[in-house]
Amino acid sequence: MTKKRALPVEKINTLIVNWLKTYAENAKVNGFVIGISGGVDSAVTSTLCAQTGLQVLCIEMPIHQAQSHVTRGREHIEQLKKRFPNVTSVEADLTSVFESFKKIVPGNHSDISKVNLSLANTRARLRMTTLYYFAGIHCLLVAGTGNKVEDFGVGFYTKYGDGGVDLSPIADLMKSEVYLLGNYLKIPDSILKAPPTDGLFGDERTDEDQLGASYNELEWAMAEDHAGKSIENFTGRDKIVFEIYKRLNTNNQHKMTAIPVCFIPKD
Missing domain, CATH: 3.40.50.620 (HUPs)
Structure with missing residues (x-):
């Protein structure tokens, strides 16, 4: 948390x-x-x-x-x-x-x-x-x-x-x-x-089912990541959750950052 x-x-x-x-x-x-x-x-x-x-x-x-x-x-x-x-x-x-x-x-x-x-x-x-x-x-x-x-x-x-x-x-x-x-x-x-669900599959699967971790766990991982922690700092379930967070955060950066633009030099 x-x-x-x-x-x-x-x-x-x-x-x-x-x-x-x-x-x-x-x-x-x-x-x-x-x-x-x-x-x-x-x-x-x-x-x-x-x-x-x-x-x-x-x-x-x-x-x-x-x-x-x-x-x-x-x-x-x-x-x-x-x-x-x-x-x-x-x-x-x-x-x-x-x-x-x-x-x-x-x-x-x-x-x-x-x-x-x-x-x-x-x-x-x-x-x-x-x-x-x-x-x-x-x-x-x-x-x-x-x-x-x-x-x-x-x-x-x-x-x-x-x-x-x-x-x-x-x-x-x-x-x-x-x-x-x-x-x-x-x-x-x-x-x-x-239970939180995105409802995009027309069934009862939850967000936790898709993400592999609860929101409380992901909030914890997000705070630890912002504090500069790395995977080596954790064991057991904490390590699993932190790995899930880092993987999703890395893979989905294209959603969270500005659209890449190819700028053409004026000269």
């Missing part, structure tokens, strides 16, 4: 809400659009946006979605709409779009795992396109839902999918801090208690 932040959760809440409102006003937009997944990150982000008093549009975008994810997302949206009159919602079922895409691209690659991963990322990119469609017609900003360990630690998101956003209100918060904020914001218990 990372060192506890000195700023109380209520002040973090106020700081983010004020930042969101100021950014939107300076950008001269009406508010925010957020994709609702049934997870804690999107629930917290949408609640923070709602507190600005600006227009908030919550979008459900199921693609062969597990029913538990759909149920949690709808529970949160209904709760949010009751609490905040500036919140509206719409469902855009992208299942048929996804199936049409699958028919167009070749799916007979020898490595089926690569096909499945590419299709999982395609789900995220279809959702990004949908969010920007609604953002465009309603003059809204796409609010990102990534947290610090996902966005800047292990790169656990889809490039130009859920990573394609206008601003990231919770990207400086660790997952554990997102849960603290979720408790403070009275996010539904069904969401707070559900």
Whole structure:
């Protein structure tokens, strides 16, 4: 676990809400659009946006979605709409779009795992396109839902999918801090208690299943890495987790750094 932040959760809440409102006003937009997944990150982000008093549009975008994810997302949206009159919602079922895409691209690659991963990322990119469609017609900003360990630690998101956003209100918060904020914001218990999952495979596999370590473990590894520790400093499970963190952090740098540009000399 990372060192506890000195700023109380209520002040973090106020700081983010004020930042969101100021950014939107300076950008001269009406508010925010957020994709609702049934997870804690999107629930917290949408609640923070709602507190600005600006227009908030919550979008459900199921693609062969597990029913538990759909149920949690709808529970949160209904709760949010009751609490905040500036919140509206719409469902855009992208299942048929996804199936049409699958028919167009070749799916007979020898490595089926690569096909499945590419299709999982395609789900995220279809959702990004949908969010920007609604953002465009309603003059809204796409609010990102990534947290610090996902966005800047292990790169656990889809490039130009859920990573394609206008601003990231919770990207400086660790997952554990997102849960603290979720408790403070009275996010539904069904969401707070559900194992984190990206929902990109249409089943119940969790983030921990995919990553090989829990978020608490990865937060610890991220802090140790920032402190200058190396693999030689650890044994047992700590060594395994640190290796997982370093591998993912290295392999996903292309997501976390600026796009490489080939600069041409003026002369």
